[in-house]
Amino acid sequence: MPERTRPTALARTILLLAVLAAATSPGFTARAQDPLAAWNDGPTKQAITQFVRQVTDPSNASSVKPEERVATIDNDGTLWCEKPIYTQVAFVFQRVGALAPMHPEWKTQQPFQAILERDQAAIQKFGAAQLFQLIGATSAGMTEEQFAALAREWLAAAKHPRFGVPYTQLTYPPMVELLAYLRANGFKTYIVTGGEADFVRAFASGSYGVPPEQVMGTSLRTEFQEAGTSGSNLRLPALFFNGDGPGKPANIALHVGRRPILAAGNSDGDIQMLEYNQRDGRPYLNLLVHHDDAVREYAYDTGTEKALTLAAQRKWTVVSMKQDFRRVFASN
Amino acid sequence: MPERTRPTALARTILLLAVLAAATSPGFTARAQDPLAAWNDGPTKQAITQFVRQVTDPSNASSVKPEERVATIDNDGTLWCEKPIYTQVAFVFQRVGALAPMHPEWKTQQPFQAILERDQAAIQKFGAAQLFQLIGATSAGMTEEQFAALAREWLAAAKHPRFGVPYTQLTYPPMVELLAYLRANGFKTYIVTGGEADFVRAFASGSYGVPPEQVMGTSLRTEFQEAGTSGSNLRLPALFFNGDGPGKPANIALHVGRRPILAAGNSDGDIQMLEYNQRDGRPYLNLLVHHDDAVREYAYDTGTEKALTLAAQRKWTVVSMKQDFRRVFASN
Numbered sequence: 001m002p003e004r005t006r007p008t009a010l011a012r013t014i015l016l017l018a019v020l021a022a023a024t025s026p027g028f029t030a031r032a033q034d035p036l037a038a039w040n041d042g043p044t045k046q047a048i049t050q051f052v053r054q055v056t057d058p059s060n061a062s063s064v065k066p067e068e069r070v071a072t073i074d075n076d077g078t079l080w081c082e083k084p085i086y087t088q089v090a091f092v093f094q095r096v097g098a099l100a101p102m103h104p105e106w107k108t109q110q111p112f113q114a115i116l117e118r119d120q121a122a123i124q125k126f127g128a129a130q131l132f133q134l135i136g137a138t139s140a141g142m143t144e145e146q147f148a149a150l151a152r153e154w155l156a157a158a159k160h161p162r163f164g165v166p167y168t169q170l171t172y173p174p175m176v177e178l179l180a181y182l183r184a185n186g187f188k189t190y191i192v193t194g195g196e197a198d199f200v201r202a203f204a205s206g207s208y209g210v211p212p213e214q215v216m217g218t219s220l221r222t223e224f225q226e227a228g229t230s231g232s233n234l235r236l237p238a239l240f241f242n243g244d245g246p247g248k249p250a251n252i253a254l255h256v257g258r259r260p261i262l263a264a265g266n267s268d269g270d271i272q273m274l275e276y277n278q279r280d281g282r283p284y285l286n287l288l289v290h291h292d293d294a295v296r297e298y299a300y301d302t303g304t305e306k307a308l309t310l311a312a313q314r315k316w317t318v319v320s321m322k323q324d325f326r327r328v329f330a331s332n
Numbered sequence: 333m334p335e336r337t338r339p340t341a342l343a344r345t346i347l348l349l350a351v352l353a354a355a356t357s358p359g360f361t362a363r364a365q366d367p368l369a370a371w372n373d374g375p376t377k378q379a380i381t382q383f384v385r386q387v388t389d390p391s392n393a394s395s396v397k398p399e400e401r402v403a404t405i406d407n408d409g410t411l412w413c414e415k416p417i418y419t420q421v422a423f424v425f426q427r428v429g430a431l432a433p434m435h436p437e438w439k440t441q442q443p444f445q446a447i448l449e450r451d452q453a454a455i456q457k458f459g460a461a462q463l464f465q466l467i468g469a470t471s472a473g474m475t476e477e478q479f480a481a482l483a484r485e486w487l488a489a490a491k492h493p494r495f496g497v498p499y500t501q502l503t504y505p506p507m508v509e510l511l512a513y514l515r516a517n518g519f520k521t522y523i524v525t526g527g528e529a530d531f532v533r534a535f536a537s538g539s540y541g542v543p544p545e546q547v548m549g550t551s552l553r554t555e556f557q558e559a560g561t562s563g564s565n566l567r568l569p570a571l572f573f574n575g576d577g578p579g580k581p582a583n584i585a586l587h588v589g590r591r592p593i594l595a596a597g598n599s600d601g602d603i604q605m606l607e608y609n610q611r612d613g614r615p616y617l618n619l620l621v622h623h624d625d626a627v628r629e630y631a632y633d634t635g636t637e638k639a640l641t642l643a644a645q646r647k648w649t650v651v652s653m654k655q656d657f658r659r660v661f662a663s664n
Contacts, residue, residue, distance in 0.1 A: 067543060144585050188545070201589045211399060212589025213520070219586060224578035224604050229646050231607040233585045246556035253476050253565045254551060255587060257533050257544025272556050275563040314561050 035181045037326070038173040044324040047317045048178065051285040055261060056185050062283045066186035070260040072252055072273060073179065075193040075200055075217075077266040078289050079208060081170040081329075083298045084161065088199045089131065091154050095138035112137075128218075128242060135196060136220055136237030143232035144198065144222075151202035165331065171207050173327045175264070175289070179208055182262065190260075192251055193217035194244030194269050216251045218243040244269045249276035264289065264319075267304045274307075274316060286316040293322040296332060367513045369658070370505040376656040379649045380510065383617040387593060388517050394615045398518040402592040404584055404605060405511065407525040407532050407549075409598040410621050411540060413502040413661075415630045416493065420531045421463065423486050427470035444469075460550075460574060467528060468552055468569030475564035476530065476554075483534035497663065503539050505659045507596070507621070511540055514594065522592075524583055525549035526576030526601050548583045550575040576601045581608035596621065596651075599636045606639075606648060618648040625654040628664060 039045040055064040076082035096106070096115045106112035111130040114122035139147050160167055179189045191210050193200050197217035204210045221240040222233035243251050249272050252260065263270075263277035264287035274286045288311045292299050301308060311318050321328060371377040387396040408414035428438070428447045438444035443462040446454035471479050492499055511521045523542050525532050529549035536542045553572040554565035575583050581604050584592065595602075595609035596619035606618045620643045624631050633640060643650050653660060 144589075197586075198589070213587065215589065222582050222585065224581050224608070226604075226607060229607065230611050231581065231604060233582055233608075249556050249563065250554050250565055253554065254529075255545065257476075257530070257547065272558075272563060275558060275561065276556075276565075279562050 035184065036174070036177050038177050040324055040326045042324060044317060044319050047285065048181075048287075051262070051283065052182070052185050055283050064261055064283060068258060068261065069182075069185070069187040070256055070258055071179075071182050071187045071189045071262040071264075072192045072248075072256075072260040072277070073175070073189065073263070074248075074265040074267075074270050074273070075191050076195055077291065078264055078270075079171055079175050079179075079191070080167070081160070081163075081172075081297060082266075083291075083300070086195060087167045088135070088195050090158065090167075091151065091199070092131070092134045092138055094154065094158065096134060099138055128239075128244065132218065132220070132239045132242075133237070136235070136239070139220075139235050140237040142235050144235075145232075147198055147235060148202050151199050155203055163329070163331075168203050168207050169331065170329055172289075172321075172325065173330055174325045176208060178264075179210065183209070187262070189214065190252070190256060191215045191217075192243070192248050192273060194242075194247070196220070197243065216243065216255045218247070246272045248273035252276065261285070263287070265307070266291065268306045269303075271307050271310060274310075278314065286311075286314075287319055288316050289319045290321065292320055293325070293328060296325075296328040297321060367516065368506070368509050370509050372656055372658045374656060376649055376651050379617065380513075380619075383594070383615065384514070384517050387615050396593055396615060400590065400593065401514075401517070401519040402588055402590060403511075403514050403519045403521045403594040403596075404524045404580075404588075404592040404609070405507070405521065405595070406580075406597040406599075406602050406605070407523050407536075408527055409623065410596055410602075411503055411507050411511075411523070412499070413492070413495075413504075413629060414598075415623075415632070418527060419499045420467070420527050422490065422499075423483065423531070424463070424466045424470055426486065426490065428466060431470055460571075460576065464550065464552070464571045464574075465569070468567070468571070471552075471567050472569040474567050476567075477564075479530055479567060480534050483531050487535055495661070500535050500539050501663065502661055504621075504653075504657065505662055506657045508540060510596075511542065515541070519594070521546065522584070522588060523547045523549075524575070524580050524605060526574075526579070528552070529575065548575065548587045550579070578604045580605035584608060593617070595619070597639070598623065600638045601635075603639050603642060606642075610646065618643075618646070619651055620648050621651045622653065624652055625657070625660060628657075628660040629653060 036045055036048070054060055054062060055069065057063055073079060076086050093115050096112055100106055100116055106116060111126060111134060139150070155166065155168055158167060159165060160170055163170060182189050189210055191200055191204055191208065191214065195217055197215050197219055200217060201212040201215045204215050205212065219240045221236040221238040223236055224231055225234050241247060248270065252273070259279070260277045261283060262285045263273050265273060266289040277284050277286055288307055290308065291297060310316065368377055368381070386392055386394060387401065389395055405411060408418050425447050428444055432438055432448055438448060443458060443466060471482070474482070487498065487500055490499060491497060492502055495502060514521050521542055523532055523536055523540065523546065527549055529547050529551055532549060533544040533547045536547050537544065551572045553568040553570040555568055556563055557566050573579060580602065584605070591611065592609045593615060594617045595605050597605055598621040609616050609618055620639055622640065623629060642648065
C-alpha cells in the first residue's frame with residue numbers, strides 16, 4: 001500500500017465510529033433484526049407495517065403526531081390465551097376453594113356452590129354478574145397492594161390445564177412484538193380489557209411492557225379508609241364499571257381522552273372499540289385476532305361471530321393465528 | 333506564544349465542543365436558569381428541591397425509580413385561581429343563559445331559575461349535585477369532541493370578573509414551573525381535579541404541559557352511540573363519578589394504578605389524596621397551597637380549615653402564596 005493512502009490512526013478511529021453509529025441506528029437494527037419476526041410474511045404483517053410507515057412518515061399527508069399515536073389492545077384472546085376459561089376465572093375459582101372453609105354458607109349458595117361442586121353446566125351459564133360477585137366476595141376489604149400481591153402469587157404458581165405452564169407463558173409473541181414495535185414507532189400502547197384492570201396490571205408490565213397507568217378495564221367499587229396519617233382504597237364486593245363492549249370506548253375516553261388510531265381485539269366485546277377507532281378522513285387500523293389454530297392453540301368462533309361478519313364488511317384486518325403467527329406461544 | 337503550545341485547529345474544535353457540551357448539560361442549565369424562578373427562596377422552595385434531589389439521586393438509599401415518580405396535583409386553587417367561583421361554574425352559567433330561550437321551563441325550575449335571576453343567595457347554596465345537574469343539562473348528547481370544542485371556545489372568549497383576562501391567564505407560574513421541574517426530573521405529572529376531567533383537558537395540555545391521558549376528575553355518564561361504521565360516547569345528564577375528596581385516591585388507583593410520591597392540593601377536598609400519598613418508610617412530599625394574598629389574588633381559609641390543621645400536625649409543606657410565590661400570575 002503506498003504511503004499516502006495508508007489510513008492514519010485517526011482515520012481508522014473515525015471509520016470505526018461511523019460503522020458503530022450505522023450499526024446502532026434504527027434502520028440498521030430493523031434490517032438486521034425483524035421487529036415482527038414472530039409473524040409470517042403476508043398481507044396481515046404487510047398491513048401493519050404499511051400503516052405504521054404511513055402514520056410515522058412526516059412527509060406523508062396523513063402522518064399522525066406522536067401524541068396522537070394511541071393504540072388500544074384487548075387482553076383475553078388478543079394478547080394471551082383465554083381458553084378453556086378466562087385466566088381470572090381460574091384465579092377466582094381457586095380463591096373460592098381456598099376461602100370455602102371460612103364460608104360454610106357457600107355450600108348451598110350460588111354461584112359458590114357450583115364452583116365447589118365443579119358443576120360445569122351451572123358454571124357455563126355464569127355471566128359478568130356472577131363473575132364479579134365472585135371476584136368481589138373473594139377479595140373484598142383488600143387494599144390495592146394486597147390484591148396485587150395475591151394475584152402475582154397465584155400467577156407464579158398456577159398452571160394452564162392443557163399446556164401445563166404458567167399462564168404468563170401463554171402470551172402471544174407476535175402480539176407482544178406488535179406492542180414493542182408500536183412503541184418503537186412513537187405509539188403509546190394501552191390495554192383495554194373486559195376483565196379486571198387490577199388483575200391485568202399484576203403482570204402487564206412484565207409480560208407486555210405496559211405500565212399500570214396504561215391498563216384499563218372492569219373495576220370494583222372501592223372505599224377510602226384512613227389508617228393513622230395514611231389511607232388506602234379498600235375493595236368492595238360491588239361492580240363499579242363493566243369495561244367490556246361499549247365500556248371499552250367509554251374507558252378509552254375516561255382514561256386517554258382521545259381516540260386511538262390502532263385497535264385490536266378478538267371478540268364481539270371489542271366491536272365498539274373498533275368502531276370508536278374507525279373514523280373517515282383519518283388513518284386507522286383495526287385488527288381482529290381469529291382463533292383458527294386448534295393444533296397450536298384453540299379454534300373457535302363462538303362469541304366472535306358478529307365481529308367476524310363486520311370485519312368482512314368493513315375491511316378490518318383479520319389476523320389468522322394459523323397463517324399469520326409464526327409462533328403462537330414463546331415455547332413454540 | 334511559542335510555536336509548540338499554539339492550539340491546532342483540531343484542539344480548538346475539541347475545546348469548542350467541550351464548552352458546548354458543558355453549556356448544554358443539565359447542571360449548567362440549572363445554574364444559569366433557575367427552573368423555579370417564580371418561587372421566592374425560602375424553606376418551601378428548599379423542601380421541594382431537596383425532595384426532588386433525594387428521590388432522583390441513585391446513590392441515595394431512598395431514591396425512587398423513574399416509573400414510580402408519580403406526582404398528583406389538584407387543579408382549582410392549586411394550579412389556577414378558583415375565586416370568586418370555579419371556572420367551570422362560570423362556563424356552565426353562561427351555557428344556561430345561552431340555552432335558556434330553548435328551555436322556557438327553566439324560568440321556574442331550580443337550579444336554572446336561580447342562575448337566570450342571578451339569585452346569589454340560592455347560587456351560594458349549590459352543591460355538587462346542582463353543579464353536575466347543570467353541567468349535564470347544558471351538554472347532554474354531545475360527543476367528547478363537541479364538548480371539548482365548546483369548552484375551548486368559551487375559554488378563549490370569557491374573562492375573569494376581577495382581573496379582566498381570560499381564565500387561562502390566571503394559572504400560577506410557580507406551580508406550572510413545578511410541573512415542568514418535576515417532569516425534567518423524570519416524574520409523570522397528573523392532574524387530579526374535583527372538577528370535570530373533560531373540561532380541564534380542554535386547556536391542560538396548553539396551560540400545564542399535561543396531556544389528556546394524565547388528567548382525571550369528576551365524570552359524567554356516557555352512552556356509546558353507533559353512527560354508520562363509527563361511533564361516539566355521548567354525554568348523559570347524570571354523574572358517573574365524583575372525583576373530589578375520597579374520589580381523588582380512588583381516581584389515582586383507577587387511572588395510575590400506583591401511589592404518588594408527591595401530591596399538591598389547596599382544600600379539604602384534597603385531604604384524602606394527601607393521606608394516600610403519605611406512607612411511612614418511603615419518601616413523599618405533600619404540598620398545601622394556602623391562599624393568603626388578598627392583594628395579588630385572594631385570601632381565604634373557608635373550605636380548607638381541616639387541611640390546614642392536618643398540615644400543621646403532619647408536617648405537610650404549606651405553600652404561602654404571599655411569601656413563596658414571587659409571581660402569582662403570568663402578568664405580575
